[in-house]
Amino acid sequence: MAKxxxxxxxxxxxxxxxDMLILKTLQWGAQHGYGIIQAIRxxxxxxxxxxxxxxxxxxxxxxxxxxxxxxxxQTDANxxxxxxxxxxxxxxQLAAEYERWTQLSAxxxxxxxxxxxxx
Amino acid sequence: xxxxxxxxELQEEVEAHxxxxxxxxxxxxxxxxxxxxxxxxxxxxxxxxxxxxxxxWGWASLERLVQDFRYGARMLRKNLGFxxxxxxxxxxxxxxxxxxxxxxxxxxxxxxxxxxxRVVIVWTENAKRDWHQFPASVPDYEDWKASGIFSSLGAVxxxxxxxxxxxxTDRINxxxxxxxxxxxxAIQPHLGRAFQADDVKAGHSEVAILSDKIWHSRFGASPTVxxxxxxxxxxxxTIVGVLPKTFPVIGQEEIxxxxxxxxxxxxxxxxxxxxxxxxxxxxxxxAAAQKQMADLETRLSRQNSEDAGNTVALQPIAExxxxxxxxxxxxxxxAVGFVLLIACANIASLLLARGTARQREMALRSALGAGRWxxxxxxxxxxxxxAVLGGLVAIVPSxxxxxxxxxxxxxxxxxxxxxxxxxxxxxxxxxxxxATGILFGLAPAWQAWKTNVGDTIKExxxxxxxxxxxxxxxxxxxxxxxxxxxLLVGAGLMLRSFERLRKDNPGFDPHNLLTVRIALSDRQxxxxxxxxxxxxxxxxxxxxxxxxxxxSAADDLPANDDIHGSGLYFPDRPDPRPEDVRIVMxxxxxxxxxxxxxxxxxxxxxxDATDTANSAPVAMxxxxxAKRYWPNQxxxxxxxxxxxxxxxxxxxxxxxxxxxxxxxxxLKGQVGQVYLPVPQQPRPAMTVILRxxxxxxxxxxxxxxxxxGIDIDQPIFQADTLENTRAAGxxxxxLATSLLGSFAIVALMLAAIGIxxxxxxxxxxxxxxxxIRMSLGAKRFDxxxxxxxxxxxxxxxxxxxxxxxxxxxxxxxxxxxxxxxATDPLTFIGVTALLGxxxxxxxxxxxxxxxxVDPAIALRCE
Numbered sequence: 019m020a021k022x023x024x025x026x027x028x029x030x031x032x033x034x035x036x037d038m039l040i041l042k043t044l045q046w047g048a049q050h051g052y053g054i055i056q057a058i059r060x061x062x063x064x065x066x067x068x069x070x071x072x073x074x075x076x077x078x079x080x081x082x083x084x085x086x087x088x089x090x091x092q093t094d095a096n097x098x099x100x101x102x103x104x105x106x107x108x109x110x111q112l113a114a115e116y117e118r119w120t121q122l123s124a125x126x127x128x129x130x131x132x133x134x135x136x137x
Numbered sequence: 138x139x140x141x142x143x144x145x146e147l148q149e150e151v152e153a154h155x156x157x158x159x160x161x162x163x164x165x166x167x168x169x170x171x172x173x174x175x176x177x178x179x180x181x182x183x184x185x186x187x188x189x190x191x192x193x194w195g196w197a198s199l200e201r202l203v204q205d206f207r208y209g210a211r212m213l214r215k216n217l218g219f220x221x222x223x224x225x226x227x228x229x230x231x232x233x234x235x236x237x238x239x240x241x242x243x244x245x246x247x248x249x250x251x252x253x254x255r256v257v258i259v260w261t262e263n264a265k266r267d268w269h270q271f272p273a274s275v276p277d278y279e280d281w282k283a284s285g286i287f288s289s290l291g292a293v294x295x296x297x298x299x300x301x302x303x304x305x306t307d308r309i310n311x312x313x314x315x316x317x318x319x320x321x322x323a324i325q326p327h328l329g330r331a332f333q334a335d336d337v338k339a340g341h342s343e344v345a346i347l348s349d350k351i352w353h354s355r356f357g358a359s360p361t362v363x364x365x366x367x368x369x370x371x372x373x374x375t376i377v378g379v380l381p382k383t384f385p386v387i388g389q390e391e392i393x394x395x396x397x398x399x400x401x402x403x404x405x406x407x408x409x410x411x412x413x414x415x416x417x418x419x420x421x422x423x424a425a426a427q428k429q430m431a432d433l434e435t436r437l438s439r440q441n442s443e444d445a446g447n448t449v450a451l452q453p454i455a456e457x458x459x460x461x462x463x464x465x466x467x468x469x470x471x472a473v474g475f476v477l478l479i480a481c482a483n484i485a486s487l488l489l490a491r492g493t494a495r496q497r498e499m500a501l502r503s504a505l506g507a508g509r510w511x512x513x514x515x516x517x518x519x520x521x522x523x524a525v526l527g528g529l530v531a532i533v534p535s536x537x538x539x540x541x542x543x544x545x546x547x548x549x550x551x552x553x554x555x556x557x558x559x560x561x562x563x564x565x566x567x568x569x570x571x572a573t574g575i576l577f578g579l580a581p582a583w584q585a586w587k588t589n590v591g592d593t594i595k596e597x598x599x600x601x602x603x604x605x606x607x608x609x610x611x612x613x614x615x616x617x618x619x620x621x622x623x624l625l626v627g628a629g630l631m632l633r634s635f636e637r638l639r640k641d642n643p644g645f646d647p648h649n650l651l652t653v654r655i656a657l658s659d660r661q662x663x664x665x666x667x668x669x670x671x672x673x674x675x676x677x678x679x680x681x682x683x684x685x686x687x688x689s690a691a692d693d694l695p696a697n698d699d700i701h702g703s704g705l706y707f708p709d710r711p712d713p714r715p716e717d718v719r720i721v722m723x724x725x726x727x728x729x730x731x732x733x734x735x736x737x738x739x740x741x742x743x744x745d746a747t748d749t750a751n752s753a754p755v756a757m758x759x760x761x762x763a764k765r766y767w768p769n770q771x772x773x774x775x776x777x778x779x780x781x782x783x784x785x786x787x788x789x790x791x792x793x794x795x796x797x798x799x800x801x802x803x804l805k806g807q808v809g810q811v812y813l814p815v816p817q818q819p820r821p822a823m824t825v826i827l828r829x830x831x832x833x834x835x836x837x838x839x840x841x842x843x844x845x846g847i848d849i850d851q852p853i854f855q856a857d858t859l860e861n862t863r864a865a866g867x868x869x870x871x872l873a874t875s876l877l878g879s880f881a882i883v884a885l886m887l888a889a890i891g892i893x894x895x896x897x898x899x900x901x902x903x904x905x906x907x908x909i910r911m912s913l914g915a916k917r918f919d920x921x922x923x924x925x926x927x928x929x930x931x932x933x934x935x936x937x938x939x940x941x942x943x944x945x946x947x948x949x950x951x952x953x954x955x956x957x958x959a960t961d962p963l964t965f966i967g968v969t970a971l972l973g974x975x976x977x978x979x980x981x982x983x984x985x986x987x988x989x990v991d992p993a994i995a996l997r998c999e
Binding site: 050051052053056069070071074075077078079082093095097098099100 | 146147149150151153154156157158160161180181182185186187189190192193194
């Protein structure tokens with residue numbers, strides 16, 4: 019399918035990683051769905067492209083789990099949009115996921131580039 | 138937050154997203170059109186995104202279920218004809234299952250005995266002597282009782298009473314029980330008391346206990362019945378108790394009396410005449426009790442030569458209760474299961490055909506954002522909706538079937554009165570409906586899953602169907618044919634078995650024979666002379682009834698289930714070892730018996746009027762006995778003894794073999810038959826046999842009033858023609874035959890519809906092909922042959938599979954068959970021919986239609 023080729027140079031998100039990215043993005047302040055996608059793309063230098071079909075279910079699920087809250091506000095450009103904000107529980111969740119992520123990436127890194135490996 | 142508000146909010150959220158994306162792009166210099174297009178493309182399938190997002194709302198699934206159901210209901214309403222056909226098919230299939238389940242749940246309702254697993258029947262077994270589930274003797278009973286293995290051990294024997302209430306006398310089934318029987322059952326009477334030790338002691342007064350059933354039917358459920366006096370066999374008995382409704386019935390007993398061992402059976406090891414029921418002592422497991430009883434019996438059989446080779450088997454009473462009906466239920470459940478499977482296959486096939494037509498609808502829905510899962514679930518919901526509708530409608534046929542089953546009065550079925558459409562049965566009905574819906578719904582769901590949206594839309598202009606679906610439908614039809622064949626073989630075997638019962642030459646002429654049984658109370662007719670005189674009077678008066686051409690009487694009837702057996706000894710030969718003693722059946726008959734029954738004399742003479750109580754004791758034997766025990770000799774003039782110490786009987790004649798009762802044959806194979814003259818071997822209970830010129834049944838009222846006129850206390854019972862008695866067999870077999878027969882017919886109809894559907898559809902698909910063939914010169918007959926052959930190939934494959942299945946499965950039936958082998962070739966051939974013919978007919982109809990195709994129109998269409 020044609021659509022698939024367009025994504026070939028992007029990295030598929032590991033399962034569960036999207037949650038962490040959303041929480042992290044929202045750490046800087048409330049944001050709407052479109053804004054979150056843009057933020058992740060810019061921050062990752064166009065490597066990570068979150069699809070709407072993944073983002074919106076994730077947002078609604080995180081809200082239901084109590085890690086996010088939402089409210090309708092005006093954007094800078096004076097448009098109405100639904101803004102998501104990190105709750106206290108969400109902040110704790112982010113810290114937990116971040117810790118897990120650090121451990122995991124350190125573990126993977128130590129396998130991929132052992133000490134003394136020229137790579 | 139309401140669903141609607143949430144939906145609107147999600148919609149707004151998506152719109153806001155798109156607005157921001159468009160605005161960003163326009164700021165980067167794109168035109169409005171370019172920006173909108175790109176933003177929409179980037180966003181992806183709006184419907185799908187909303188759909189998966191909605192999934193995250195907790196209660197979404199329930200909402201969607203309602204939505205699916207609404208949509209499904211709409212679809213079913215739109216295709217009313219289709220819906221009606223499917224619902225009716227299902228109603229038959231599910232209804233049959235529901236009815237059989239109602240029997241099963243009644244039968245499997247646990248007995249109301251506390252700790253029922255500890256209550257066992259103690260059977261005597263002897264492999265060498267062909268004894269299976271043999272009754273016990275008084276010495277056995279006393280030894281077992283003394284063993285300490287049972288906390289209480291009761292003796293139980295069948296009995297019967299002539300109950301007179303007012304001027305009406307009826308034969309009532311009774312049970313003689315020792316007081317320990319009630320303690321073993323551990324159920325207290327609902328009113329009054331159980332039997333006590335005093336009730337069986339010398340000088341006891343006559344007491345009786347009523348079943349709940351007779352208490353209601355004959356005593357108006359009167360609470361003051363305890364203490365009242367009733368006439369049983371012309372003797373006053375005091376009612377001391379009424380049992381609760383839940384008290385398990387062993388035979389058909391309605392009145393209980395204390396079992397007092399008569400002097401002639403006390404201390405006699407060889408006289409086995411009653412059953413023993415006991416409760417295993419607390420702390421002893423069933424296995425341990427069985428082991429201890431085996432040890433005890435080994436010791437006993439070593440001490441007593443008469444018990445050589447005996448072993449005992451403990452059978453839990455609950456197991457004994459379902460033993461007879463178990464095979465019938467298994468067969469019936471198999472049959473209704475098959476019917477439902479066939480119905481499912483038919484419906485799946487219909488849905489597949491319709492699914493092809495609905496492909497565009499599905500493609501459209503999927504283009505509008507419905508996921509594959511969603512579409513499959515939608516289709517499954519529709520199927521389940523159909524099945525539940527079918528289940529609801531099924532209540533009507535199942536009620537009818539339950540009424541039909543109840544009308545058979547299966548006395549051997551425990552809890553027969555519990556057979557009803559109760560909540561448990563309704564829950565089963567619902568569960569089965571849902572399961573059925575899922576089963577046949579899998580086909581269209583699978584079809585939808587495999588459908589490629591793009592291809593379908595591209596091909597949408599043509600009503601093309603995948604060859605895969607047609608192949609699946611062919612497979613379904615083959616499966617149906619196979620299952621139908623198995624059912625037909627089962628039903629065919631049962632029918633053949635009954636036909637054999639009726640048509641076989643039984644060795645006598647069973648037409649125009651009326652038989653009525655009379656059991657004289659030995660208290661009113663204490664001496665053989667009095668008993669003989671009574672029957673003489675009945676026979677004398679019966680002879681003058683209009684249309685009666687002959688009257689006689691006998692202790693036993695052929696085709697009766699009762700066995701009166703005796704050990705066969707020969708005065709002129711050494712006594713055999715106890716385990717080598719052969720059993721023969723004995724029957725006391727009056728002098729006219731053989732001429733009334735039309736049993737031919739082979740040698741010697743018939744028992745006649747010269748054989749009186751005072752003349753030399755004589756006997757007659759049948760041909761089989763003569764050949765078996767006097768090979769190459771003439772037995773006439775020789776002697777036999779029925780029991781080691783019994784007097785020698787001189788054989789005066791040999792008669793032709795008579796078909797013995799069904800049960801006797803099943804249990805023991807062929808057994809010898811000895812006839813004795815009634816004056817020398819009088820019996821208090823006899824069957825009077827009337828040969829009539831015309832309709833024998835219409836004489837019953839006349840005989841009843843005749844006997845009543847002689848003695849109002851003696852009712853007639855089991856009044857029926859001998860033909861009916863022979864044909865009837867056991868009620869459960871009759872029920873199984875009629876049910877299996879109807880199920881097989883339903884299956885045959887469904888299978889015919891299934892074949893028809895597949896062939897008709899294929900003909901529809903090949904209209905163009907036939908048009909081309911015919912325009913190229915093919916004859917109508919060629920097309921006909923082409924199509925019919927397709928149907929016959931399906932049938933042949935199905936029949937082959939079915940034959941293999943039938944060979945494997947009909948063995949389960951063998952318990953219910955009589956005089957027919959479970960692999961009876963005639964049945965198998967006949968059924969195959971029938972099914973082949975039906976398949977040919979079912980494919981002929983669409984084939985004939987194919988020949989009507991006008992080539993010009995066929996080529997133009999589409």
